[in-house]
Amino acid sequence: MTRNADGSEAPADEEPFLVAASLSGAADAEWARDAAEHVDAALLGGVALDPASRAAARDLVARGRSEFLPADPLAFVADQLDALADAPVRPGVNVRSATPDPIRAVAEVCADRGAVCxxxxxxxxxxxxxxxCGESLLREPERLARYVxxxxxxxxxxxxxxRAEVPGVDLVAVAERAAAAGADWLHVDAMDAEAVVADLASAVDAAPAGGEADDLADLTLVANNGVRGRxxxxxxxxxxxxxxxxGRPTEDPPVLARVADAVEEWRAGTLRRREDETGPEPEVRP
Known part of the structure; x- marks a missing residue:
């Protein structure tokens, strides 16, 4: 097994696990601690790192959106991750940048703390x-690969x-390019096209095994959108x-507990579908 920041055991990536997805302006260390009882990993942020992304974030705040805009983004990320050093959860941070160098700098902060970037x-x-930033990278897979x-x-x-359902974007091709560049996880907002996860899983399963560690065959698929329970x-x-x-269920303890119970059943091999949990998840605020 891998280990959480506090040294406790965490599910390995080959075991089913539950991630708290970033919520813009809300997903900080306190949020992660609140969710830690139920989740295996918590992704803070999103955090805008460079002048261009920070200017865009300020524009979003001006129209009423909540955003993290610390004076020093790298110091903020380090402080937030350090605040989770003894928490029973694997931390990480979702980041935005218009250039790759700030990604490298924040990833070094993450690497030093065993956190996900x-x-x-x-x-x-x-x-x-x-x-x-954001979705635009899906249409520029080579630039995304440089970030990865x-x-x-x-x-x-x-x-x-x-994100699924972006016109003109082949997510399988994006996954292949990201994996070749070194991605470990592909975190997929399925939108209203949950079957895209099946397409990606089929591509991963069909990839040759035993290659380099960054091959598509080693990619971990994390599915997001509408997760509410069993x-x-x-x-x-x-x-x-x-x-x-x-995303939003991290702020709804009964729903979060229900999802965690379902993931535990998945881990144990006892998960069965029931037609008793419906309703789409509102879009997260990454």
Whole structure:
């Protein structure tokens, strides 16, 4: 097994696990501690790192969105991760940048603390897309690969948060390029196309085994969107996901506990679908 920041055992990536997905302006160390009883990993942020992404984040705040805008983003990330050093959860941080160098710098902070560095290729706000952040990276897989390589080169576990149903984007091709660049996790917001997880899982399963550590065959698929309990966890498990994540339910303890129970059943091999949990998850705020 891998270990959490406090030294306790955490599920290895080959075991089903539960991730608390970043919520913009809300997912800090206190949020992660509150969720730690139920989740295996908690991704803080998203945090804008460079001048362009920070300017976009300020524009978002001006129109009412909650954002993290610390004076020193790297120091903020370090402080937040250090605050979780004794927490029974694996920490990480979702980050945005218009260039790869800040990704490398924050990934070094993560690597030093055994934390996950998640490259945000997910946000769809026009302000962020205009400066080359978030979803725009899905249409530029070579640039995304440079971001991933910058993070992975530090030794940090590297996740890429992506979104389904982006016109003109082939997520399997994106996954292949990200994995070749060193991505460990692909964190997939399935939107209303949950079967995209099955497409990705099929590609991972079909990839040659025994290659380099960064091959597609080693990619861990984390499924996000609409996870509410046994029914939705079982659906994503059936599609071939390795893990699931929750956003808004991290702020709804009964739902979070229900999802955690379902993931525990998944781990134990006793998970069965029930038609008693419905309702889509509102979009997370990465």
């Amino acid at each position: 998640e490259v945000n290729a997910h946000c769809r706000q026009p302000e962020l897309r205009a400066v080359g 390589a910058a993070a992975a080169g530090t030794g940090a576990t590297t996740s890429v948060k992506v 029914e939705t966890v079982a659906e994503y498990a059936g599609h071939g996901a390795d893990a699931v994540s929750v």
